[in-house]
Amino acid sequence: MGRTLAEKVWDDHVVRRAEGEPDLLFIDLHLIHEVTSPQAFDGLRKNGRQVRRRDLTIATEDHNTPTLDIDKPIADPVSRTQLETLRKNCAEFGVRLHPLGDVEQGVVHVVGPQLGLTQPGTTVVCGDSHTSTHGAFGALAFGIGTSQVEHVLATQTLPMARPRTMAITVEGELAEGVTAKDLILAIIARIGTGGGQGYILEYRGPAIEKLSMEARMTVCNMSIEAGARAGMIAPDETTFAYLKGRPHAPEGEDWDAAVAYWKTLRTDDDAVFDAEVLIDAGSLTPYVTWGTNPGQGLPLSERVPDPASYEDPSERFAAEKALEYMGLSAGQPLREIRVDTVFVGSCTNGRIEDLRAAADVVRGRKVADGVRMLVVPGSARVGLQAVDEGLDQVFKEAGAEWRHAGCSMCLGMNPDQLAPGERSASTSNRNFEGRQGKGGRTHLVSPQVAAATAVLGHLASPADLSDTDVTAPAAV
Amino acid sequence: MEAFTTHTGRAVPLRRSNVDTDQIIPAHWLKKVTRDGFEDGLFEAWRKDPEFILNKPERQGATVLVAGPDFGTGSSREHAVWALQNYGFKAVVSSRFADIFRGNSLKNGLLTVVLDQKVVDALWAVVEADPTAEVTVDLQDRQVRAEGVTADFELDENARWRLLNGLDDISITLRNEPEIADYESRRPSFKPRTLQS
Ligand code: SF4
Numbered sequence: 001m002g003r004t005l006a007e008k009v010w011d012d013h014v015v016r017r018a019e020g021e022p023d024l025l026f027i028d029l030h031l032i033h034e035v036t037s038p039q040a041f042d043g044l045r046k047n048g049r050q051v052r053r054r055d056l057t058i059a060t061e062d063h064n065t066p067t068l069d070i071d072k073p074i075a076d077p078v079s080r081t082q083l084e085t086l087r088k089n090c091a092e093f094g095v096r097l098h099p100l101g102d103v104e105q106g107v108v109h110v111v112g113p114q115l116g117l118t119q120p121g122t123t124v125v126c127g128d129s130h131t132s133t134h135g136a137f138g139a140l141a142f143g144i145g146t147s148q149v150e151h152v153l154a155t156q157t158l159p160m161a162r163p164r165t166m167a168i169t170v171e172g173e174l175a176e177g178v179t180a181k182d183l184i185l186a187i188i189a190r191i192g193t194g195g196g197q198g199y200i201l202e203y204r205g206p207a208i209e210k211l212s213m214e215a216r217m218t219v220c221n222m223s224i225e226a227g228a229r230a231g232m233i234a235p236d237e238t239t240f241a242y243l244k245g246r247p248h249a250p251e252g253e254d255w256d257a258a259v260a261y262w263k264t265l266r267t268d269d270d271a272v273f274d275a276e277v278l279i280d281a282g283s284l285t286p287y288v289t290w291g292t293n294p295g296q297g298l299p300l301s302e303r304v305p306d307p308a309s310y311e312d313p314s315e316r317f318a319a320e321k322a323l324e325y326m327g328l329s330a331g332q333p334l335r336e337i338r339v340d341t342v343f344v345g346s347c348t349n350g351r352i353e354d355l356r357a358a359a360d361v362v363r364g365r366k367v368a369d370g371v372r373m374l375v376v377p378g379s380a381r382v383g384l385q386a387v388d389e390g391l392d393q394v395f396k397e398a399g400a401e402w403r404h405a406g407c408s409m410c411l412g413m414n415p416d417q418l419a420p421g422e423r424s425a426s427t428s429n430r431n432f433e434g435r436q437g438k439g440g441r442t443h444l445v446s447p448q449v450a451a452a453t454a455v456l457g458h459l460a461s462p463a464d465l466s467d468t469d470v471t472a473p474a475a476v
Numbered sequence: 477m478e479a480f481t482t483h484t485g486r487a488v489p490l491r492r493s494n495v496d497t498d499q500i501i502p503a504h505w506l507k508k509v510t511r512d513g514f515e516d517g518l519f520e521a522w523r524k525d526p527e528f529i530l531n532k533p534e535r536q537g538a539t540v541l542v543a544g545p546d547f548g549t550g551s552s553r554e555h556a557v558w559a560l561q562n563y564g565f566k567a568v569v570s571s572r573f574a575d576i577f578r579g580n581s582l583k584n585g586l587l588t589v590v591l592d593q594k595v596v597d598a599l600w601a602v603v604e605a606d607p608t609a610e611v612t613v614d615l616q617d618r619q620v621r622a623e624g625v626t627a628d629f630e631l632d633e634n635a636r637w638r639l640l641n642g643l644d645d646i647s648i649t650l651r652n653e654p655e656i657a658d659y660e661s662r663r664p665s666f667k668p669r670t671l672q673s
Contacts, residue, residue, distance in 0.1 A: 015659040016652050021634050024652060026659050028667055036553065038509035049646070053660075058670040064507065078507035085509045096670050117668045129552040129576060145554035145580035147645065155649045157656055161632070163575075193494065194546050197575060227549070229575055250666040258666035293494060293549075314493045314545065411503050432498045432550060434521060 002268025004165045005234050006200040009140040009265065013123050015157055022159040028122035029139075030152050031108045032059035032095065034086040035413070036127030040150035041089040051093045053156045058117065059090050059097040062107045063413050067376050067403035070100055079414065093153075106379020106405040109133040109347035113217065114381055116246025120235035120262040125152055130347050130429065132223040136216035137243075138235035138265045140200070143224065163229065164274035166199040167267075170207035172282035177463060179357070180215035181349060181427070181446035183207070183279075184222040185287035185297045191277060193295040196228030199275065202267060203233050207281035213242040214353040221348045222429050225294035234266045286461040288334055289431050289444040291322035296431075298334065300449065300461055306330035325433055326441050327421070334459055337443065341424040342373040342400075342454040343436070344447055346410035349427035350378025352385050354447040358427075359391040361451035361462050362398040364470040368457030373400035373450075374416060376408040400454065412437045425453040477585040479642030482614040483566045485539030487603040487622075488529055495543060496550030497577060501559040503551075514559035534607035542599045542611070543570040548577025548588075557581045567613040569620065571596050582635045583645060589613060589620060595627040615639060 003011070016024040030053075037059070044050070051057060064079035074080040083100065090097035098104040104111060109130055112118040118134040124141035125131060127149040134141035148158055168187060174180075188195075201223050203216075211219070216233050223231025240259055243249045250258040289297040290304050296319070298305065307319035307330065323329065328337065344350070344358045355377060367373045375395045377383035383405050386392055392402045409416040410428040418424055418440025427450050431442035443459060452460040455469055505517035522528045529535060541560065547570040548556060557580045560568065568586065571593040581588040591599075602622045603609050612621040615636060620627050631639075638648070649656075 016655045024649065024655070026656070026663075029670075035506050039511045039554075042509070042511070047646070052656075055669045055671040078504075081509060082507050117670065119668055122668065127552065127554075129550070143552040143576060145552055145557075145576060145583070147554060147580065147583045151645050151649065154646045155656060156660075157649060159645065159649065193549060194572065194574075197572075227574065248668045248670070250668075254666035257664065261664070261666070293496075318494060413503050413506065430498075430550065432496050434502060435498055438521070 002271035004267045004271045004273060005138060005202055005232055005265055006140060006165050007271070009121050009123070009138070010162060012121065022161045024157050024159050025123060026157055027125050027152050028056060029112065029117055029124045030057045031112055031124065031126035031131070032057065032149070033062050033108045033128065034082040035063045036146050037089065037149055038082065038085045039146045040153055041093065043150040044093070044153055049154045051095060051153045054094045056156060057095050057153070059086060059095050060105055060108050060111050061086060061098070061100050063407045063411065065100045065406040066414050067406050067408050067416055070404050103380050103384070106381065107347045107350060107407055109221065110351060110378035110382060113137065114379060116243055116249035119243065119258070120239060121265050125158065129224045130221050132229065132231050133217050133221040133347055135220040135223065135230050135232040136213060137239055138232055138262065140230060140232065142229040163198055163200050166196060166201050166228070166275040166277065167273040168201050168203050168277045168279065169205040170203065170279045170281050171205050172207055172280050173210065174207055174281045174284060177448065177461065178284050178286060179446040179448060180211055180218040182284055182287040183281065184219045185289065185294065185444060186284050187279060188222065188226045188295045189287070189297040190279065191226055193225060193293050194227045196223060196226035199228050201226070201228045201231040202273070203231060204267070208233055209236065212353060213238055214351045217351065218348055222294065225429055235262045286446060286449050288449060288459055290326065290328060290334060291319065292325055292431055292433050294429065294431060294444060296322055297444065300334055300459060302334055304328045304330055304332040304334065335464070336458055338423070338458045339425045339443070339453055340371060340422045341418060342371060342450050343376070343409040343424055343426040343428065344374070344450050345376030345378060345408055346428035347378060348429040349447050350376060350382065352382050354427065355382065355386045355391050356389070358447040358451040359394040361448055361465070362400065362455060363394045365398055365455045365465070367399035367454045371454055371457050373454040374403060374409060375400050376403045377405045380405045409436050411435060412440070425450050425459060477642050477644055480585055480587050480615050480639045482612065482616055483539065484610050484612040485566065486537065486608060487540040487542050487599065487611045488535050488538045489600045489603050490529060490541060490543045491600065493544035494546045494549055497548055497553050497556040498550055500548065500556040501553065506553060506555055511558055512562055514555055515562040518559040518563045537564070539564055539566045540611045540613060541565050541568045542596060542603065543568055545571045545593060547573050549574040552576045554580045554584070557584045557586050561586050569596060569599065582639065585639060585642065587613060587615060587639060589629045591620060591627050591629055595625065598625045
């Protein structure tokens with residue numbers, strides 16, 4: 001019988017298989033950041049262990065890093081301690097680190113692909129749940145906990161029970177103005193925040209094949225929000241073209257050998273998935289979340305749902321709680337929800353295409369009065385590229401704040417936070433209670449919707465903007 | 477890690493579903509660089525409410541958490557497990573756990589027990605009616621017992637063996653060092669490296 005993409009990559013990494021035990025998998029790439037690593041290095045030190053494969057390990061600073069005044073000492077003592085601890089650990093154990101201020105610094109899931117380290121058919125792990133992002137390359141990539149970080153540091157392997165596989169086939173074509181973010185929000189709304197649990201998702205079908213690498217990363221990034229540890233997309237010419245020439249992409253004969261291997265990484269026609277979901281891309285419109293988990297999303301044209309309309313009592317209760325926390329009432333049109341803050345960034349939507357898309361919307365327009373718009377590139381390199389293209393100017397002229405790279409308001413570990421009761425439209429991936437700051441209220445949106453929302457001051461898509469919103473001739 | 481064979485203690489009924497790890501331990505606690513001292517961050521936001529179940533005097537010293545479905549969703553932070561352990565919990569019962577959280581808990585010796593929601597409901601009823609009621613989580617026999625409730629649970633043999641013996645993962649894996657070295661010698665040269673040469 002044929003095998004799925006996930007099964008092929010899995011099988012190629014089995015170091016040891018024994019009846020009744022989890023498989024021992026070899027890890028090709030281990031990404032590290034300051035939040036989930038200190039206790040792991042601590043464990044190594046305590047047990048007198050070394051990093052087994054420094055050449056398969058790389059660290060960057062992202063979660064705590066400030067996005068302003070990055071040349072000054074970090075004000076928050078705890079953030080500073082975490083960053084200093086990472087620097088000390090990397091120096092002591094010989095791990096390559098891209099610290100704040102380095103040109104390759106940035107959100108770990110933006111950095112790996114950008115360096116060409118994330119490759120098809122590799123296993124990628126990181127102490128961060130959004131490691132699923134790297135699955136966009138046909139890598140088997142999943143988030144791990146700190147004990148596992150220590151385990152990979154010491155052994156370059158992980159014992160893992162093989163998850164089941166789920167095909168998410170996206171037929172048709174996304175309409176103009178509908179993005180990968182809308183697609184993944186719709187998928188999560190459809191299968192629920194627990195729907196992918198225990199599965200590796202494989203996104204496939206014509207609508208997926210048409211997506212750019214960056215859009216594929218947006219989709220895979222949020223697999224975890226559907227409960228799945230990993231999401232994958234089979235590598236194809238789009239993948240190869242993205243990788244070619246990247247700093248760590250194979251070269252010469254190695255490139256040819258790699259591509260030959262990568263081409264085998266497709267689900268066989270006769271392979272069987274444990275579950276299948278079919279989505280019609282053509283029926284989708286821009287999506288936003290109204291609640292406090294990423295599955296609580298609806299098309300922007302809809303209204304805030306009535307909790308009473310849920311049959312399942314726990315869903316009803318969750319909806320009631322969510323509306324209360326979000327300060328919304330049933331029946332309110334989503335388009336009329338006003339926001340204070342717009343955040344464009346994160347490992348979901350902080351890559352160059354995302355910034356371009358947002359810039360295209362605000363170009364020549366102004367951010368609405370009383371709204372602050374924060375644009376945070378996913379990595380220092382993305383930031384440089386955006387500056388090269390003049391995008392920073394577009395944002396600044398519109399009245400947005402242009403910042404340095406990092407996780408920033410995606411999780412509010414640095415000073416970029418919502419105040420209690422403040423409401424954001426955010427291109428990040430989690431709308432949990434307090435995620436962006438205590439008492440903050442988050443609506444997850446695409447970069448395009450974020451930008452249109454910034455201009456109008458309420459949840460909106462670019463289609464809601466009129467030409468009269470343009471106040472100046474388009475800057476180039 | 478500490479071995480887990482059987483544990484008996486009072487319980488906290490947490491009637492909430494979808495308790496994500498941001499609720500278990502908010503992000504600002506993640507800045508610590510040690511493995512202990514997370515107890516005050518456990519359910520920090522909810523604990524501001526004096527009526528929150530964990531704040532009730534009769535729940536002090538409880539060691540078993542009986543939670544709603546989909547416990548531990550969201551971020552992969554292992555700190556959620558440490559926070560529960562630092563607070564004093566030895567076992568968590570739910571009808572469904574998020575995968576990463578479950579993996580983290582078992583690796584750290586916090587036993588997460590999956591039981592039918594019906595059984596969870598029954599446990600809630602028992603420990604709500606009588607806060608002094610004790611719940612036994614028996615890993616030897618894979619059984620949860622409380623007044624009027626006896627329920628078997630499943631746990632894969634490997635995870636169970638390690639918990640029973642308090643074995644840590646790394647030492648187990650390092651027994652297979654020759655196999656790892658063998659695999660490494662067979663890796664193709666086109667695989668990425670973070671360091672040159
Ligand atoms: S951008 Fe957000 S989701 Fe991504 S790694 Fe940073 S905190 Fe996590």
